Amino acid sequence: MKKIFLLLFFLVSLSVFSQSVFEAKSTTDRAVVENFIRNNPKHPAVPELKQRALSLKYGGSSAVAKPTVTAMTENKIEKTSKVGTTAAKGQPSEQAKNTAAVLTSLFNNDPNKKEAIVQFVNKSKCVLVIKISGKKFYNLSVPANGQNYIMVDKGSYNVSTSICDATYNQNKAFTKDVIITLKGN
Numbered sequence: 001m002k003k004i005f006l007l008l009f010f011l012v013s014l015s016v017f018s019q020s021v022f023e024a025k026s027t028t029d030r031a032v033v034e035n036f037i038r039n040n041p042k043h044p045a046v047p048e049l050k051q052r053a054l055s056l057k058y059g060g061s062s063a064v065a066k067p068t069v070t071a072m073t074e075n076k077i078e079k080t081s082k083v084g085t086t087a088a089k090g091q092p093s094e095q096a097k098n099t100a101a102v103l104t105s106l107f108n109n110d111p112n113k114k115e116a117i118v119q120f121v122n123k124s125k126c127v128l129v130i131k132i133s134g135k136k137f138y139n140l141s142v143p144a145n146g147q148n149y150i151m152v153d154k155g156s157y158n159v160s161t162s163i164c165d166a167t168y169n170q171n172k173a174f175t176k177d178v179i180i181t182l183k184g185n
Contacts, residue, residue: 024049030056116174119149124184126164132157142182 021043024036033053037046092100122128122142132138132150134157142148152174160169164184172180 021045025052028056114153115151116154117149117151117177118174119147119177119179121147121179121181123181124163126162126184128161128163128182130159130161132159134158 020036020040024033025045025048027033030053033049033056036043037049037053040046118132120128120130120140120142122144125144127144128142130140130142132140132152135153135155138150138152140148140150154175156171156173158169159172159180160167161182162168163182166184168182172178
């Protein structure tokens with residue numbers, strides 16, 4: 001009698017166990033799947049059920065996302081190419097031209113070049129407006145605790161600015177690329 005009872009108990013528990021695996025695989029309720037995973041972490045169907053739980057959580061199938069590729073039209077190209085360009089079609093902005101000129105100058109090792117790059121490093125708490133006057137006149141703004149650069153024709157210039165109410169005025173000869181660091185009190 002005991003053997004029959006144990007066999008019957010084993011068969012019932014086996015059917016309940018297999019029914020819960022079947023139920024976890026076929027249900028659309030995420031909680032049922034997660035409960036099965038939590039209660040049976042070593043079951044061979046757990047990896048598959050984890051993917052099923054994720055697909056139920058985020059809605060949709062567990063298929064791999066596929067990008068859509070569409071041809072670029074002239075309209076789309078115009079919309080995406082406005083960064084760094086002026087309103088005229090395809091013309092680079094002034095900032096883009098300056099950046100290109102500075103990069104060209106940096107990579108050009110010719111000592112006979114006509115321009116020099118002057119970089120100003122501002123180590124003060126104030127925004128600087130630097131006036132460079134000589135052969136030509138230049139104005140450059142440098143953010144607080146920041147830096148900025150400008151290309152000037154080689155030659156002698158007067159560099160002046162106000163650093164947090166203190167004046168800076170100096171004659172400089174720009175014959176090569178240079179970095180000028182300005183500090184405030």
